Amino acid sequence: METRNAVSRREAIAAVSAIGAGLAAGIRPVHAESLSSARKRTPGAGDKLVLALIGCGGMGANDMKQLIKKPEVQIAALCDVDKNRMPNDIKTVTDKYGKAPDLYSDYRKVLERKDIDGVIIGTPDHWHALNLIHALEAGKDAYCEKPISHDITEARSMANAAKYHKKIVQVGTWQRSTADFTTAIDYVRSGKLGKLAKIHCWKVEERGAGRGVNAPVPTNLDFDMWTGPAAAFPYMANHVHNAWRWFRNTGTGKTGDWGVHMIDIGLLGASKDTDLVMPSEVAAFGGKFTFVDDDRDMADTVQAIMHFKDPDLLLHWETGKDQPGRPDHGTEFVSTDGKTLRVWRGGLKVFDAYGEAIPIENTPPTNDHWQNWVDCVKSREQPRSNIASMAQTTIVCHLINVALEAKQSVAFSKEKMDIVGKAGKDSIFYHRHYRAPWKLPIYK
Ligand SMILES: NC(=O)c1ccc[n+]([C@@H]2O[C@H](COP(=O)([O-])OP(=O)(O)OC[C@H]3O[C@@H](n4cnc5c(N)ncnc54)[C@H](O)[C@@H]3O)[C@@H](O)[C@H]2O)c1
Structure with a gap:
C-alpha cells in the first residue's frame, strides 16, 4: 500500500x-x-x-x-x-x-x-x-x-x-426508485418490447448563466474553499451557486446534469442488472447555439451517438432547444420491429410499430x-x-463531453474501463489537474 x-x-x-x-x-x-x-x-x-x-x-x-x-x-x-x-x-x-x-x-x-x-x-x-x-x-x-x-x-x-x-x-x-422507471426497465428486460435496436434519451436545455461581472467576494462565502480542486478564477456570482453546472471548470453541462438521469435509465434497460452495458464507441457534436450571449462555456446543443457491441445497439443523447409535442425529457427504447417504450418523470407509454398504444401493468412500487x-x-x-453502477453511467456521460472536446469519436473498453487509444485523454472530463493543495486519492 x-x-x-x-x-x-x-x-x-x-x-x-x-x-x-x-x-x-x-x-x-x-x-x-x-x-x-x-x-x-x-x-x-x-x-x-x-x-x-x-x-x-x-x-x-x-x-x-x-x-x-x-x-x-x-x-x-x-x-x-x-x-x-x-x-x-x-x-x-x-x-x-x-x-x-x-x-x-x-x-x-x-x-x-x-x-x-x-x-x-x-x-x-x-x-x-x-x-x-x-x-x-x-x-x-x-x-x-x-x-x-x-x-x-x-x-x-x-x-x-x-x-x-x-x-x-x-x-x-x-428515478431508479420510482414506479414509471422501474416498470419501464422491467418491461424492456422481460423481452416484452422485443430485441432492442436503439435507445433515445433527451433533455431540453432551458438555462444559461447570463453575463457576469467581477465583484468582491461576499463576506458570507469562503470562495477559496468553494473553488477547491477546480482552477482558480475571479469571483463572479453567475459562476457559483447553481450556475456552476454550465462551466467546464466546475460542472459537466446538461449531459452530466440530466444525461446522468435519462441515459442511466437507457443503460439499465439494456442491462441484466446494475452492472451496466458500456459503449464501445462514442461520437458527439455540439456547441453554443442557443445561449450565445452568455458566459457558459459548456455546449447548450449536443447530439451524441454511441454504439454498444454487447448487446448490439445504438444510444442517442440529445440536448438543445425545446420541441413542442413531447415531454421536455425522456428515455425511449425502440425494438427491432419498431415497438417503442417512452418513459419520463410522470408518465410511461408503449406503442406498437403503427403508433397504437399498448396497455401495460406497473410493477409493484419500491420503497423510496x-x-x-x-x-x-x-x-x-x-x-x-x-x-459502482453509477460510476458506469457517469463515465458514459463524461465520454460524451470527452468526445466533444476531442472533436472525434472516442473508443472505450468495458473490460479495461478505459478509453482505448489517445483520443480524448487530454480532456478535463477524462482527468483534471487539481489546484494545490488538493490531491485526488487514487484507488485502483
Ligand atoms: N438528484 C437530483 O435530482 C438533483 C437535482 C439537482 C441537483 N442535483 C445535484 O446536487 C448537487 C448540488 O446541486 P445544487 O443545484 O443543489 O447546487 P448549489 O450550488 O445550489 O448548492 C451547492 C451547495 O454546496 C456548497 N458548497 C460548495 N463547496 C462546498 C464545500 N467544499 N463544502 C461545503 N459546502 C460546499 C455551496 O456553497 C452551495 O450552498 C450537484 O451534484 C447536482 O448535480 C441532483
Whole structure:
C-alpha cells in the first residue's frame, strides 16, 4: 500500500486502466490514508443513523428533508462554505428536534466526528470526489449527489474507494426508485418490447448563466474553499451557486446534469442488472447555439451517438432547444420491429410499430430512494444506485463531453474501463489537474 500525493497524468492513466479489473476482481488501493482512524461501528437496529449534510441550500437540502423524515435518522450537523445557504436547513433541523444542528464550513471537521455515521453530499460536481473519498476514509457511509464526479479518473477512484472501505454509497439518481422507471426497465428486460435496436434519451436545455461581472467576494462565502480542486478564477456570482453546472471548470453541462438521469435509465434497460452495458464507441457534436450571449462555456446543443457491441445497439443523447409535442425529457427504447417504450418523470407509454398504444401493468412500487439507502446501511447490501453502477453511467456521460472536446469519436473498453487509444485523454472530463493543495486519492 502506498500513498500518492498527487495525480500525475501517468498515474491517472494507470488508475483508469486498472479500474475495470478492480471493479470485477479485488481492489488494490494505492491510497489509503487514515484507515486506522476509520470508524468501525455500523449502525444497528435501534441505533440512530447519525448524519451530516455537506452542501446546503439546494439538492442536498432536499435529500436531507427526505432523510430527516425517517425514524432511524438523526441529522447532527450541517456544513457549507456559504453561511447564507444554511438558514433554511438549520430551521428544518431545529424544528424537527427542538435543537439547532452543529454548523461547519470545512467538511473535514465534520468527518473527524466519531459520532457521525454518514454524510449527504450536496456540493457541486467538482467537489464530489474529494468529499466522498475523504468521507469513506473516515469510515462514513454516504448519500452522494449525481453525477458522481467531474471526470472519469475520479469516478473510477470513487467506486474503488467505496469497495475498498466496504462503505455503502447511494447516488442521487432517485428515478431508479420510482414506479414509471422501474416498470419501464422491467418491461424492456422481460423481452416484452422485443430485441432492442436503439435507445433515445433527451433533455431540453432551458438555462444559461447570463453575463457576469467581477465583484468582491461576499463576506458570507469562503470562495477559496468553494473553488477547491477546480482552477482558480475571479469571483463572479453567475459562476457559483447553481450556475456552476454550465462551466467546464466546475460542472459537466446538461449531459452530466440530466444525461446522468435519462441515459442511466437507457443503460439499465439494456442491462441484466446494475452492472451496466458500456459503449464501445462514442461520437458527439455540439456547441453554443442557443445561449450565445452568455458566459457558459459548456455546449447548450449536443447530439451524441454511441454504439454498444454487447448487446448490439445504438444510444442517442440529445440536448438543445425545446420541441413542442413531447415531454421536455425522456428515455425511449425502440425494438427491432419498431415497438417503442417512452418513459419520463410522470408518465410511461408503449406503442406498437403503427403508433397504437399498448396497455401495460406497473410493477409493484419500491420503497423510496432515501429509505433504500438507510435500509442498505443497516443490511450492508448494495443500494439501487450503488456507486459502482453509477460510476458506469457517469463515465458514459463524461465520454460524451470527452468526445466533444476531442472533436472525434472516442473508443472505450468495458473490460479495461478505459478509453482505448489517445483520443480524448487530454480532456478535463477524462482527468483534471487539481489546484494545490488538493490531491485526488487514487484507488485502483
Ligand atoms: N438528484 C437530483 O435530482 C438533483 C437535482 C439537482 C441537483 N442535483 C445535484 O446536487 C448537487 C448540488 O446541486 P445544487 O443545484 O443543489 O447546487 P448549489 O450550488 O445550489 O448548492 C451547492 C451547495 O454546496 C456548497 N458548497 C460548495 N463547496 C462546498 C464545500 N467544499 N463544502 C461545503 N459546502 C460546499 C455551496 O456553497 C452551495 O450552498 C450537484 O451534484 C447536482 O448535480 C441532483
